[in-house]
Amino acid sequence: MASLYSCFVVGSLAVLLQFLFVSASTKSINAICQSRGIKKKLRMLDRHWAALSLSVSYAGKSASFAANAANQNPNMKKQFAACKDAYATIIASIKSAAAELKESPDTANYDVMVCRDSTTIVKNLIKKNLDKDSKMLIKMTLMMERLLTIAVGATVAVGG
Incomplete structure (x- = not known):
């Protein structure tokens, strides 16, 4: 998505330049889109979006696990349901x-950093439980924290 948008912007600029400077050619437009700087920025954004997408995917799996655990453990239904809600957040x-x-990396960074509050909620809800599902959800939450560290790094890298 970012690469299409960036190429569109660059391409639009190149078309505008063509009207302004009749000597501009298709080769010039292609050269702009293929330039190293543009490609590098697009690859960087793609990688950082991939890190965020991976985090969303993993959080979704963790939320599903917590929901299933809530259904299978009636005594801890409220705790696991609250964990599912934390993962939804x-x-x-x-x-x-x-x-x-792309537009506000600082805001994106904040949004990722507040996810730590949700992982803390999960850990506090089930940390003392010794059942299999609680132990697995703790492991999943620790992995989520690692993914959040990568996601924070992604937002910092884009923001400069």
């Missing part, structure tokens, strides 16, 4: 960060 925040990444 993580998903919403990371999706928001992905949407803001």
Whole structure:
């Protein structure tokens, strides 16, 4: 998506330049879109969006796991349901960060960083439980924190 948008912007600029400077050619437009700087920026944005997408995907799997655990453990239904809700908050925040990444990397960074509050909620809800599902959700939450660290790094890299 970013590469199409960037190429569109660059292409539009090149077309405008063609009207202004009749000597501009298709080769010039292609050269602009293929320039190293543009390609590097597009690859960088793609990688950072990939990091955010991976985080959303993993949070979705964790939310599903928590929802299933809530159904299978009636004694801990409220705790696991709250964990599922915390993961839903993580998903919403990371999706928001992905949407803001190009225009407002600082806001995107904030959106990812507040996800740590949700992982803390999950850990506090189930940290003392010794059942299999709680242990697995703790492991998933620790992995989510690692992915969030990568996502924060992505927003910082884009923001400069």
